[in-house]
Amino acid sequence: MADRPTKRAKTAAAPSDTEGQAAKPEHLQVCSDAVEEADDAAVDVLFRLTSLKDAPERHNRYAIGLQELFEGEFTQCLLTNYMYDLPWLFASCPRLQDVPVVLVHGERDRHAMTQEWNGYGNVMPVAPYLYGNRHTKMAVVLYPTKARVAIFTTNFTAIDWYNKTQGV
Template identity: 70%
Template sequence: YAKSLRDLLEGEFTRCLLTNYMYDLPWLFGECPRLNDVPVLLVHGERDRQAMAKECRAYTNVTPVAPPLPIPYGTHHTKMLVALHPDKVRVAIFTANFLSGDWNCKTQGVWYQDFDLKVVADSDDEEETPVAAAASSAAVHDFEADLVLYLSSLGHQVKLFCGELKRFDFSTARVALIPSVPGVHKGKGKQARQLHYEGRNSTQGWNAGRSIPCPLKNMKSFLHKYLRKWTPPAALHRQNAMPHIKTYSRFDPCGEKAGTLDWVIMTSSNMSKAAWGAFQKSKTQFMIRSYELGVMFLPPLLTRESSGPPIRLSVIGSKAAEASGIVAREASSARQQAAILLPLPFQFPLKTYDPKKDEPWVWDLTREDPDIFGSAYIPH
């Protein structure tokens, strides 16, 4: 249940769009040597834009893009890549910055899918042939429309890149996009749930908590009853890899259906107004500060079959997964309801904090107990 960045950027792609908040360019281009040989559009969220532009000059094939930020305190936080191949395009959306520690030491989420060229029926022999140029033969799929609309908001150079996407068939997309674009919008708000931090003996010691920015002033006492311990299923081997993943879901919490999911969102969005937006002016407008992007898993999107029982989503290691009779995503009986197991880092039933023994993580308190490296934690 792991994918490396090199896995995502495999093959002979001819052009690449990278978007992220933070970059370690030497590590990134060392991890994926192919990036040195093809045109790369690099959309970033670094606050020092001039410094980032200067650093990119060492890579003559790289064009840095700093997207417009019309509202103060916003940032570009989306984490994704789009790799163009001669016969397909790969779209990947994830929760990791382009930093070694994010990919090698933390629990992250990643979704990716390859999309083939659009096809049209030849007027003479009625055979379907791949389309190598922009095609008008197929209707624009919702996924394609949302992807192009979001990417076009990042600036002129990325909007031009979107012209390449018209060649590909996105009708097979198995997720819905969940974007945030800074600005003032009209629409409904969204509600969400939260994750937490636990354990100084992680792969990064206390420092893992620096990427879970919850100050003491925000850890209100009423929140404690909503927090749950970090206990991912043993099959994922993530107990000591602290979470940087952001997921939101509606699930069945107990009984034989514990771990059954109605829907899941995996996204770059933290639980903040900057990411998800907030109503203003008596709810007549909706303001978002930052660029974010995620994907939503829904049972109807995960299969094209119109007959048979609906697909059921379950978390690996849950009672619902055991009841489904599925091992490694394969049904053991044709009579059982088809199910898809998602490797989410949740163990059902979820474990609550003991208020007498457990202390929720906040990142601005000194921790003197030594971690796995023998170090104390000193807030920046």
């Protein structure tokens, strides 16, 4: 009975896709090819980082800002977060003042929040503990023909959006 080659011998003998260079795993090759072929201004990715206010332009190359998330003629908006700076948020995204907005928040003083932004629906979910609760930070922005869903790691505060790297 002839000896079969070992797995190591089979692997070493297998031809690679590129002469003298090991082939990239398929998922990495697809990403690499897409970035190389894409026009810098038109790279469309599902995950982005927030743009930083005072960072060099190259650091914000594929980043997204708050104004970009809320661009266009949307008709309604659902915002969920635990921390809001509402005067800053509504000043940064003026369109939010013109459409129905529902705020899901963790603010303990719901009465004060309601008075501050009278006319906006706001909901405070029941949380069994004051700290350590998981909570969703997201925006659902409705347009006449589409919906934009953005899930992120940042609070709706200026310091989080402008000075900290966050995921979107």
